[in-house]
Amino acid sequence: MQYVDVASRLLLLTMFTLALASKISSRRAWGEFVESTRAMAVVGEAQVPAAAVAAAAAEGAVIVLAAVPLRWAGSAAFIIAAGLLGCLAVAVAMVVRRGKSVTCRCFGASQTPLGVSHVVRNVLLVVIALLGLAGSLVNGSVDPLLAMIVGVFGAVLGLLVSRWDDLVSLLVAP
Secondary structure, three states: OHHHHHHHHHHHHHHHHHHHHHHHOOHHHHHHHHHHHHHHOOOOHHHHHHHHHHHHHHHHHHHHHHHOOOHHHHHHHHHHHHHHHHHHHHHHHHHHHHOOOOEOOOOOOOOOEOOHHHHHHHHHHHHHHHHHHHHHOOOOOOOHHHHHHHHHHHHHHHHHHHOHHHHHHHHOOO
């Protein structure tokens, strides 16, 4: 189970690093993220800036905690990630259910409107975070070479998750 912990940490660390970097890389990027949060209309107008900051802070917390090679830090990262991703899955599902067209700003500029595939992605990531949490709670020894291999695997999956819209467009006929 320790290898599930390692792979899940690296997947979430990679994915959240790319997501956060795309949001805070410039004033314009941040403004577009806040505007997409506003367009989702899942929180009141007055709460939009705070919701955007809270989402970015939670992503930052996951990044920092996932990078700390201590069991408690990984467990905390997985709990925060599962909570954040669960909230995002519900928020995106609400947007999709209303039939509202809001572009996905999860990983920066995108023209892809939020859809069912984004709900699926977030639910899968919640499952990964919960599997990682389970892995972080189990004692056992780790082979450093195997841990490195599964860590690279997790990081590559994190990169693929960050390109979710592109992957879905390749698999779904227009």
